[in-house]
Amino acid sequence: MKLALVSAIALPALVSAHGVRDLHHARQQAAAASSPAAASSSAAPATSVAGASSVAGASSAAAATTAPGPSGAVSLTFTLQSTNPSAIPLSQIVSGASSQPTVAATTTFASGTTPTYIPNAPALPNALSLNPANYPTLDKTPDVSSPQVQEWIKAVNASGITIPDISPTVAGGCPANPQAAADSSRCWWTCGGCTDDDDVVQCPDKMTWGLTYDDGPALYTGDLLAYLDSADLKATFFVVGSRAISYPALLQQEYMAQHQIAVHTWSHPQMTTLTNEEIIAELGWSKKIIKDVLGVTPTFWRPPYGDVDNRVRAIAKAMGLQTSIWTRISPTATFDTGDFDIAGGLITSAQVLNNWENIIGNATTIDHGFIVLEHDLFQQTVDIATGYILPDALAHQPPFKIEPIISCLGKPMQDAYIETNDNTSNPIGTGSGSAASASASGGNSGSAASAGKNGAMSAFSAPGSLGAMAFALVSGAGALLL
Ligand SMILES: [Zn+2]
Numbered sequence: 001m002k003l004a005l006v007s008a009i010a011l012p013a014l015v016s017a018h019g020v021r022d023l024h025h026a027r028q029q030a031a032a033a034s035s036p037a038a039a040s041s042s043a044a045p046a047t048s049v050a051g052a053s054s055v056a057g058a059s060s061a062a063a064a065t066t067a068p069g070p071s072g073a074v075s076l077t078f079t080l081q082s083t084n085p086s087a088i089p090l091s092q093i094v095s096g097a098s099s100q101p102t103v104a105a106t107t108t109f110a111s112g113t114t115p116t117y118i119p120n121a122p123a124l125p126n127a128l129s130l131n132p133a134n135y136p137t138l139d140k141t142p143d144v145s146s147p148q149v150q151e152w153i154k155a156v157n158a159s160g161i162t163i164p165d166i167s168p169t170v171a172g173g174c175p176a177n178p179q180a181a182a183d184s185s186r187c188w189w190t191c192g193g194c195t196d197d198d199d200v201v202q203c204p205d206k207m208t209w210g211l212t213y214d215d216g217p218a219l220y221t222g223d224l225l226a227y228l229d230s231a232d233l234k235a236t237f238f239v240v241g242s243r244a245i246s247y248p249a250l251l252q253q254e255y256m257a258q259h260q261i262a263v264h265t266w267s268h269p270q271m272t273t274l275t276n277e278e279i280i281a282e283l284g285w286s287k288k289i290i291k292d293v294l295g296v297t298p299t300f301w302r303p304p305y306g307d308v309d310n311r312v313r314a315i316a317k318a319m320g321l322q323t324s325i326w327t328r329i330s331p332t333a334t335f336d337t338g339d340f341d342i343a344g345g346l347i348t349s350a351q352v353l354n355n356w357e358n359i360i361g362n363a364t365t366i367d368h369g370f371i372v373l374e375h376d377l378f379q380q381t382v383d384i385a386t387g388y389i390l391p392d393a394l395a396h397q398p399p400f401k402i403e404p405i406i407s408c409l410g411k412p413m414q415d416a417y418i419e420t421n422d423n424t425s426n427p428i429g430t431g432s433g434s435a436a437s438a439s440a441s442g443g444n445s446g447s448a449a450s451a452g453k454n455g456a457m458s459a460f461s462a463p464g465s466l467g468a469m470a471f472a473l474v475s476g477a478g479a480l481l482l
Contacts, residue, residue: 078357080388082395084227087387090353093380095345108249109256117258118414122295124256127248130292135285138242139267142285144277152284152319153277159318164311169272180272180309188272188309193328196313200300200324203369203408207398210369210405211235212326213385214264214302215340215377217243217250224376225253227386231394236324236404237376238264238302241286248293255294260404260416263287263301263321270307279315287319296417300324300405306373320418324405327370335359336373337389342380349384356389360396369401369408 111126136142142149156163166186174181174191181191188194195201203210213224213235228235237254239261244251255261265271265282266289274282283301291297301321303312313323327335338355341347363370374389375381393400401408406416414420 078354080353080357080392081397082391084387084391087391088383090349090388093342093349093383093387095343095380109252113256115256115258118296118417118420120414121417121420124252125292125295127252127293130245130248132245135241135245135289136266136281138246141267141269141274141278142281144275144281146281148288149277149281149284152280156276156280156315156318161314161318163276163314163318166309166311168274168311169270169309171270171273173270186309186311187313189303189325190270190272190305190307193331193334195325196310196323198313198317198323199308200322200371200405200409202327202371203405204410205369205401205408206367207364208369208401208403208408209363209393210371210408211402212238212302212371212405213374213376214238214304215240215243215268215375217247217254218377220379220382221247221250221254221376224382224386225250225257225259227390228259229257231390233390233402234259234404234407236260236262236300236406238262238324239286239290239298240264240268241266241282241289242268243377244286244289244293251290251293255296258413260300260406260413261290261294261296262298262324262405262416263290265301265304268304270305271303271312272307272309276311276315279312280319283316283319283321287321296419299416299418299421324371326373329362329366333358333362335362335370337384339381339384340375340377342384343378349380352384353388356392360393363400371405 108127109124111129112123114123115121136146144150144153164186166180166183169177169180169188177191180186180188184194186194187196189199200210211233213221214237216237216239234257237259239251241263251261263283263286266285267282269278269282271279271282286301287297297320299320299322301316302324306325308316308323308325316323329335336355337352337359338347339352342349342352359370359372374385376385393402404413404416406413412422415422
């Protein structure tokens, strides 16, 4: 009973955390529909359908010539090179669909297990001992008056990095903030796609895909991990702190399977709407929960909705985090599949595959690699990734090189974490000096390196009575469906 209660509380929060997404995705859908690649993808050789059409699930994908969307009829023509023989039929990847994950989040790693693929990586903490009571409320911006956040604020102030003195935006995006949107010195990605030289928005090498999944870990992440493992693919997971405390075993599973773990804030807000202190709280707690689960602190982060400006960038940099978004090659071609909105009924799975076709069409024409926005939060997003998008990408000729962002940038995996970062090849994680170190250690004294050795769990040893609560969170995937 206790297990079911925890799961029932956690799930609605996933949806409410994304309630502001409509505006963002209205733009994304329109962008994809008018993408320059639409013409070329619709003219793709029909022969590519033949091989896939004999496979279960592929016929519906290949035959998706017309798929009326929620906002009106949209003519879709696309082909897939290949689909997964066990793909869920597209007609069943819809809003409200629900079934049991085929791979439960059952893998737990003993405290002290050490990842051998990262030189000098610290041992895994005991995830079962995490005490949720020691962390902020799920899916809300954490209290900025807490001692931890106050310490992180001091560290940012002492970092030597200048935080631009510009006001937060108000909710409502570009239309609600005409002055900010027009202010090029703010470099607000949301309104016009402005990027800073430090932003990671693509992979350098042509035909290279920096594979990313956002908003997890969640119920169906295990299914995605199993597919990635079977296909020998590694990805970057942008982790929401509120999900990490709910599914620590899955986060460990991602990390131990050699995927890159990165920060995606605590509660998934539009970061430009927050005060400096709130931004620090969002990033600081996300770094802390990841370190408490994995023993390492990410050096990369992704702003939810790509909502970043120079103020948010500077704070993230002062906290040792490299801003990473996704590829946008023109005002009408952003590499967002739109997969997040299937669950909410705002887009059909056929439209997502049409977006994917546009993306892949553009990806073959640009002279650099690319990064695509996808999610592991919902069953629908995982089903469409494992059933259609990834098999299609893997069958593409010429082949794509598919790898985590850190790898596509030509850096070793140890550069993805403050505790193992090679200073010489990845200065971003250490260049901010004391701020990065202090925030990495979650307020503990000592350098980032020593914090990694000591482990941050000492302050978070859970009383035995709360061990059951932690176990319930870890076991949530199975419990929900029992
Ligand atoms: Zn997100």
